[in-house]
Amino acid sequence: MLAVGRGRWGTVDRDSTQGALASIGLVTWLVTGGAGYIGAHVVRALQGSGRTCVIVDDLSTGVASRVPVDVPLVLGDIHDGPMLQAVMRDHHVDGVVHLAAKKSPTESMADPLLYYRENVGGLESVLSSMVRAGVTRIVLSSSSSVYGVPSSELVDEDAPLAAINPYGMTKAVCELMARDCAAAYGIAATILRYFNVAGAGGISLGDVGVFNLIPLALRAVTRGERPAVFGTDFPTPDGSGVRDYIHVTDLAEVHALAAARLESVIAGVGQRSPDVYNVGRGEGVSVLEVLAMVRSVTGHDLPPLRSARRAGDPPSVVGDTSKITRELGWQARHDLRQMVESAWESWRVTHMKAPGSELTPSDP
Ligand code: WQD
Numbered sequence: 620m621l622a623v624g625r626g627r628w629g630t631v632d633r634d635s636t637q638g639a640l641a642s643i644g645l646v647t648w649l650v651t652g653g654a655g656y657i658g659a660h661v662v663r664a665l666q667g668s669g670r671t672c673v674i675v676d677d678l679s680t681g682v683a684s685r686v687p688v689d690v691p692l693v694l695g696d697i698h699d700g701p702m703l704q705a706v707m708r709d710h711h712v713d714g715v716v717h718l719a720a721k722k723s724p725t726e727s728m729a730d731p732l733l734y735y736r737e738n739v740g741g742l743e744s745v746l747s748s749m750v751r752a753g754v755t756r757i758v759l760s761s762s763s764s765v766y767g768v769p770s771s772e773l774v775d776e777d778a779p780l781a782a783i784n785p786y787g788m789t790k791a792v793c794e795l796m797a798r799d800c801a802a803a804y805g806i807a808a809t810i811l812r813y814f815n816v817a818g819a820g821g822i823s824l825g826d827v828g829v830f831n832l833i834p835l836a837l838r839a840v841t842r843g844e845r846p847a848v849f850g851t852d853f854p855t856p857d858g859s860g861v862r863d864y865i866h867v868t869d870l871a872e873v874h875a876l877a878a879a880r881l882e883s884v885i886a887g888v889g890q891r892s893p894d895v896y897n898v899g900r901g902e903g904v905s906v907l908e909v910l911a912m913v914r915s916v917t918g919h920d921l922p923p924l925r926s927a928r929r930a931g932d933p934p935s936v937v938g939d940t941s942k943i944t945r946e947l948g949w950q951a952r953h954d955l956r957q958m959v960e961s962a963w964e965s966w967r968v969t970h971m972k973a974p975g976s977e978l979t980p981s982d983p
Contacts (some may be wrong), residue, residue: 641668641669641670641879641882645671646669646670646671646713646714646878646882647670647671647672647673647710647711647712647713648665648670648671648672648673648712648713648714648715648716648878649672649673649674649675649703649706649707649710649712649714649715649716649754650662650665650672650673650674650675650715650716650718651674651675651676651697651715651716651717651718651719651741651745652675652676652681652717652718652719652720653672653674653675653676653681653686653690653692653716653718654674654676654678654681654682654683654685654686654692655676655680655681655682655718655719656680656816656824656825656826656827656828656867657718657760657813657816657867657870657871658674658676658681658718658719659681659682659685659686659824660820660824660867660868660870660871661716661718661871661874662674662686662687662690663687663820663871664868664871664872664874664875665716665874665875665878666687666690667875668875668878668879670875670878672690673690673691673693673706673710673712674686674690674691674692674693675693675695675697675702675703675706675719676692676693676694676695676719677694677695677696677697677719678694680827680828682827684823685823685824691710693706697719697741697744697745698740698741698744699744700744700747700748700751703744703745703748703752704748704751704752707748707749707752707754708752712752712754713754713756713882714754714755714756714757714758714878714881714882715745715749715754715756715757715758716757716758716760716874716878717742717745717757717758717759717760718760719741720737720738720741720742720760720789721733721734721737721738721786722762722786722830723786723830724764724784724786724787724931724932725830725929725930725931726786726830727784727785727786727789727931728784728785728930728931731785731788734785734786734789735785735789735792738786738789738790738792738793739789739792739793739796742759742793742796742797743796745757746796746797746800746804746806749804749806750800750804750806755805755806755807755884756806756807756808756878756881756882756884757797757806757807757808757809757881758808758809758811758874758877758878758881759793759794759797759808759809759810759811759893760811760813761790761793761794761810761811761812761813761895762786762787762790762812762813763812763813763814763815763863763897763899763936763938764782764784764786764787764790764936765780765781765782765787765790765791765794765812766778766779766780766781766782766787766812766933766936767781767782767783767787767933768781768783768933768934769933769935769936769937771939772903772935772937773901773937773938773939774897774936774937774938774939775897775938775939775941775942776812776895776896776897776939776942780794780795783931783933784930784931794810794893794895797810797893798892798893801890801891801892801893802890802892804890805890806890807881807884807890807893808890808893808894809877809880809881809893809894809895809896810893810894810895810896811870811873811874811877811896811898812895812896812897812898812938813865813870813898813899814862814863814864814865814897814898814899814900814936814937814938815831815832815862815863815864815865815899816831816864816865816866816867816870817831817833817864817865817866817867817958817959817962818833818866818867818868818953818957818958818959818961818962819867819961819962819964819965820867820868820871820961821965822964822965822968822969823965823968823969824867824965825961825962825964825965825966825968825969826867826962826965827969832862832906832909833864833909833913833958833959833962834962834966835847836909836910836913837913837917837962837963837966837970838966838970839921840913840914840917840919840921841917841919841966841970841971843921844921845921845922845923845924846910846913846921846923846924847923847924847926848906848907848910848923848924848925848926849906849926849927849928849929849932850906850926850927850928850929850932850934851925852928853928853934853935854934855905855934855935856905857905857907857908858907859905859906859907860905860906860932860933860934860935861903861904861905861906861934861935861936861937862903862904862906862935862936862937863899863900863901863902863903863904863936863937863938864899864900864904864909864955864958865898865899865900865951866951866952866953866957866958866961868953869898869900869951869952869953870898872949873896873898873943873947873949876947876948876949877894877896877947880894880947894946896942896943896946896947897938897939897940897942897943898938898940898943899937899938899940899951900938900940900951900954901937901938901939901940901941902937903935903937904955906923907923908955909955909959910923912955912956912959913959913963915956916956916959916960916963917963
């Protein structure tokens with residue numbers, strides 16, 4: 620019997636049953652923020668693994684044209700509980716991948732309440748709706764920002780939550796909320812701590828927001844400006860900030876693996892604590908190294924502009940990724956060059972026009 624609605628879980632052989640159902644598209648995941656940069660890749664990864672998706676997105680930063688034609692897009696705000704419950708019921712949602720959130724550490728320093736409202740309030744609404752609609756699985760997007768300034772070169776999942784900006788703090792609170800809901804309501808959760816996400820899985824899927832190092836550097840070079848290096852006096856090998864960059868398609872793939880794992884969990888009160896995974900490459904790359912790659916890929920040879928440190932920036936954050944490799948059998952496949960090349964290809968199409976042979980910048 621192909622009954623996959625909520626509250627109709629079988630008790631035996633769940634792995635193979637759910638795997639079989641997913642392969643014929645009968646397991647449905649609600650992806651909040653599914654029209655966003657990361658969300659669009661996650662939706663494709665879930666579909667590619669045989670799952671059905673429905674998206675809730677308010678299109679504040681998402682783009683409707685990124686949504687595959689066979690995926691319903693519900694235009695709405697995640698704070699709207701009745702809307703979420705209706706989507707969960709109408710689409711027989713089996714689990715939620717929650718991505719809709721604000722993600723800029725810098726912006727969060729200036730407007731922390733916005734981050735608490737959107738990230739903490741948003742997740743509270745999603746979890747409350749899940750409880751009301753009887754949905755028992757969530758893959759939660761978290762961030763390496765929860766670690767603050769890690770005390771080890773490679774930070775593992777057992778390191779303390781010690782965010783140094785409100786963005787990271789809201790993600791830490793979200794993780795704790797998921798943990799408490801696992802115990803109280805039987806919600807099975809997997810928490811993914813993203814490191815620095817970059818690249819594109821297709822020309823139309825690039826990051827249209829210009830907030831992170833690689834998009835900012837691409838914008839600078841296409842404007843004929845020197846890309847900025849925020850801080851050159853960090854205690855790192857070349858003095859610039861070190862991060863762990865991960866290709867967005869590698870990251871997206873993890874969501875399908877996490878979904879498959881959660882589908883095999885039998886729902887019930889007193890669920891064990893969420894599984895928590897770092898999602899990175901486990902390799903530190905400095906800002907100056909990223910900018911050297913941008914020069915190599917784009918051919919724009921503008922020297923970096925050394926600038927002051929940005930508020931709330933840790934010197935170095937690189938993930939220990941052994942746990943996710945061990946438990947989910949996952950390992951990143953794309954390197955920094957592939958991230959910058961795919962971001963650049965997408966950037967050229969999205970942000971520039973080409974009269975004749977000469978590319979000219981157009982305002983993002
Ligand atoms: C990277 C490095 C900057 C711009 C990101 C996400 C956050 C979270 C963690 C997922 C830093 C430097 C930047 C520029 C620069 N990921 N920089 N010149 O702050 O590490 O946070 O990863 O949840 O959501 O935003 O990313 O790309 O802003 O900065 O020198 O023009 O590049 O100081 O060292 P960050 P970022």
